[in-house]
Amino acid sequence: MFIKFFYLLRNYGVPVSINEWMTLVEALSRGMAFSSLYGFYTLARSVLVKSETYYDRYDLAFQHYFYGIETPQELTERVMKWLEHALPPLRISPEERKQFQEWDLDELRRQLEERLREQKGEHHGGGNWIGTGGTSRFGHSGYNPAGIRIGGESVNKSAVKVAAERKYRGFRADETIGVRQFEVALRKLRQLSSKEEGPKEELDIDETIRETGDKGGLLQLVWTRGRKNTVKVLLIMDSGGSMMPYMRICSQLFTAMNRASHFKDLRFLYFHNCIYDYIYLDPTCRKSNSIKTKSFLQLFDPEYKVIFVGDASMAPSEMLMVNGAIDWDVMNEEPGIVWMKRIADHFDHCIWLNPIPSYYWDRTIGYYTIALIKEIFPMYELTLEGLEQGIKKLKVKR
Amino acid sequence: MPKVHTLFSGTDDYIASEDLQNSVNIAAALGRPLLIKGEPGTGKTMLARSIAKGLNKKLLIWNIKSTTKAKDGLYIYDTVQRLYDSQFGDHDVSDIRHYIKLGKLGEAFISPEQVVLLIDEIDKADIEFPNDLLWELDIMSFDIPETGETITAKHRPIVVITSNAEKELPDAFLRRCIFHYIEFPDEKMMSTIVNVHYPDLEKRLLDEALKAFYWVRSINGLQKKPSTSELLDWVQALTVGGISPEKIAKELPFLGVLLKKDRDFNAVLQRLHSQGTQKRTSAPGFMRNW
Numbered sequence: 001m002f003i004k005f006f007y008l009l010r011n012y013g014v015p016v017s018i019n020e021w022m023t024l025v026e027a028l029s030r031g032m033a034f035s036s037l038y039g040f041y042t043l044a045r046s047v048l049v050k051s052e053t054y055y056d057r058y059d060l061a062f063q064h065y066f067y068g069i070e071t072p073q074e075l076t077e078r079v080m081k082w083l084e085h086a087l088p089p090l091r092i093s094p095e096e097r098k099q100f101q102e103w104d105l106d107e108l109r110r111q112l113e114e115r116l117r118e119q120k121g122e123h124h125g126g127g128n129w130i131g132t133g134g135t136s137r138f139g140h141s142g143y144n145p146a147g148i149r150i151g152g153e154s155v156n157k158s159a160v161k162v163a164a165e166r167k168y169r170g171f172r173a174d175e176t177i178g179v180r181q182f183e184v185a186l187r188k189l190r191q192l193s194s195k196e197e198g199p200k201e202e203l204d205i206d207e208t209i210r211e212t213g214d215k216g217g218l219l220q221l222v223w224t225r226g227r228k229n230t231v232k233v234l235l236i237m238d239s240g241g242s243m244m245p246y247m248r249i250c251s252q253l254f255t256a257m258n259r260a261s262h263f264k265d266l267r268f269l270y271f272h273n274c275i276y277d278y279i280y281l282d283p284t285c286r287k288s289n290s291i292k293t294k295s296f297l298q299l300f301d302p303e304y305k306v307i308f309v310g311d312a313s314m315a316p317s318e319m320l321m322v323n324g325a326i327d328w329d330v331m332n333e334e335p336g337i338v339w340m341k342r343i344a345d346h347f348d349h350c351i352w353l354n355p356i357p358s359y360y361w362d363r364t365i366g367y368y369t370i371a372l373i374k375e376i377f378p379m380y381e382l383t384l385e386g387l388e389q390g391i392k393k394l395k396v397k398r
Numbered sequence: 399m400p401k402v403h404t405l406f407s408g409t410d411d412y413i414a415s416e417d418l419q420n421s422v423n424i425a426a427a428l429g430r431p432l433l434i435k436g437e438p439g440t441g442k443t444m445l446a447r448s449i450a451k452g453l454n455k456k457l458l459i460w461n462i463k464s465t466t467k468a469k470d471g472l473y474i475y476d477t478v479q480r481l482y483d484s485q486f487g488d489h490d491v492s493d494i495r496h497y498i499k500l501g502k503l504g505e506a507f508i509s510p511e512q513v514v515l516l517i518d519e520i521d522k523a524d525i526e527f528p529n530d531l532l533w534e535l536d537i538m539s540f541d542i543p544e545t546g547e548t549i550t551a552k553h554r555p556i557v558v559i560t561s562n563a564e565k566e567l568p569d570a571f572l573r574r575c576i577f578h579y580i581e582f583p584d585e586k587m588m589s590t591i592v593n594v595h596y597p598d599l600e601k602r603l604l605d606e607a608l609k610a611f612y613w614v615r616s617i618n619g620l621q622k623k624p625s626t627s628e629l630l631d632w633v634q635a636l637t638v639g640g641i642s643p644e645k646i647a648k649e650l651p652f653l654g655v656l657l658k659k660d661r662d663f664n665a666v667l668q669r670l671h672s673q674g675t676q677k678r679t680s681a682p683g684f685m686r687n688w
Contacts, residue, residue, distance in 0.1 A: 046421040050572035052579035
């Protein structure tokens with residue numbers, strides 16, 4: 001039953017498991033969808049979807065399966081004009097709903113096209129023409145469970161239409177994100193400070209009492225590992241001109257990092273397109289406020305988790321040539337790529353966040369250097385999903 | 399088909415959307431825990447109270463803290479007391495059962511009638527916490543090795559779990575839950591909610607307050623958007639302060655009730671002075687500014 005819907009959901013990226021599907025089947029067999037499509041919509045969503053970040057994908061899949069099309073733009077515009085003078089919303093009793101139960105999508109589209117051909121102007125109320133109120137299958141504020149709502153507000157919820165509203169779009173994890181969401185994502189770096197590392201130096205009172213009790217009052221001290229956060233983070237940002245379009249998202253990440261109080265140490269460093277002999281302490285990238293990259297590598301031990309933020313897009317010469325640096329006053333005896341590799345070798349955990357969507361990585365202007373850097377550092381999109389994947393990567397040794 | 403449950407449909411002091419009612423009833427009928435997420439102040443915790451009240455059942459609340467362990471919900475073996483008692487010899491310490499105290503989950507299991515169990519803010523606890531509860535929530539029974547007893551639920555409790563998305567919950571745990579995300583209420587819903595709390599509120603005051611409230615929420619970059627509970631406080635402050643409805647949108651009196659962060663407070667005031675709560679000034683006013 002609906003098994004195609006199950007696979008469709010998975011295709012749309014909603015992680016549905018067989019367990020959950022069986023639960024849904026059980027619920028359906030108990031009649032819990034209340035024999036309506038909207039009932040099914042909420043039932044299936046609450047059983048199958050376990051995070052609001054997937055609500056939008058669920059909506060899309062639902063729309064795809066139970067509808068198949070969106071109202072074409074040109075149709076909408078023409079019909080919208082007829083709908084401007086609206087009747088008050090029509091509410092329908094459950095008995096009346098029954099009359100409208102059978103419908104067929106192709107038939108519906110055919111009818112809509114037919115009516116578009118025949119209808120000459122506005123029409124409100126009634127049950128046939130495109131208009132407001134009434135029970136026609138086309139228009140808004142009326143009721144027809146198999147109708148096509150064109151503009152207006154949802155009044156009598158029809159599931160396909162609710163799905164089509166896509167109001168959970170803002171929760172999508174792959175959308176570019178705000179400070180708060182970044183913060184929540186960064187909190188996951190806290191997991192790193194697990195009980196698995198470090199010396200046992202805290203007294204475990206419960207266990208001590210239990211052990212002492214077991215030994216009949218003979219004191220037995222039990223030690224446990226503390227739960228302090230040991231995560232140290234270096235955020236190294238590209239502050240070059242090509243990063244200008246991504247200023248906002250970068251500053252959001254910056255704010256979120258700054259606010260995240262749970263790191264043991266957090267440092268910000270900057271570079272322009274590529275790192276050479278010097279690494280900068282402020283975004284203006286002046287030599288007067290910089291340290292030698294060599295001493296930078298001595299200063300920070302390999303335990304620091306390094307997050308690069310940059311578009312990795314530059315002229316290939318900037319990475320591959322001696323004296324290839326984009327800034328006039330910078331001379332580099334070794335090409336940038338050598339320095340990049342050196343950094344990657346020094347630190348145990350590095351990731352690169354790229355504000356350019358991954359879809360464009362192999363076709364944007366900087367595709368060549370993106371590919372080069374991607375070989376050195378694991379690269380992720382600068383989105384919530386990318387950051388989460390990146391953080392996962394930061395937790396395992398390469 | 400036999401009707402197993404009385405259906406939950408909100409209570410007179412808690413407005414639940416149709417979706418939410420459905421989710422509650424689905425969870426209750428399937429005997430699965432209901433996991434509730436949503437912005438702060440959307441009434442996640444209140445929901446459990448309302449379910450208990452609406453279905454006329456007892457409510458047990460298990461507040462989760464960062465130090466809470468899964469076992470605390472089942473039972474606590476008070477070893478300290480036992481050790482203590484054994485030193486003075488005035489209690490019979492041979493019977494271990496005297497020192498076993500059931501936790502909230504245990505209490506819910508042995509209750510003679512079905513109860514509503516709220517596990518509040520599950521994401522505060524350790525990351526492994528939800529996994530540690532999987533088995534018990536699944537089969538609704540647990541063993542006490544100290545006494546060899548097995549506690550089995552007489553009636554499957556209706557379990558409501560709230561989360562603030564501070565930590566990711568494990569997949570295995572999620573698979574067993576019914577999930578519902580409480581959306582932030584829209585203006586219409588919100589006015590119903592406010593009316594439930596203040597039935598005698600003047601309509602104009604409420605309209606103006608809501609308008610201003612949603613305007614404040616619509617400002618980008620607020621560190622903490624005001625939520626329902628702040629709106630309720632604000633409406634009360636406005637009423638007590640005897641503010642006339644016309645002034646509300648213009649001056650945003652008692653703004654400190656809505657916004658708790660300095661930066662937000664200043665940002666909103668600045669926005670208010672630069673463009674007012676109307677999205678766009680009408681043409682004549684705009685001309686006058688020139």
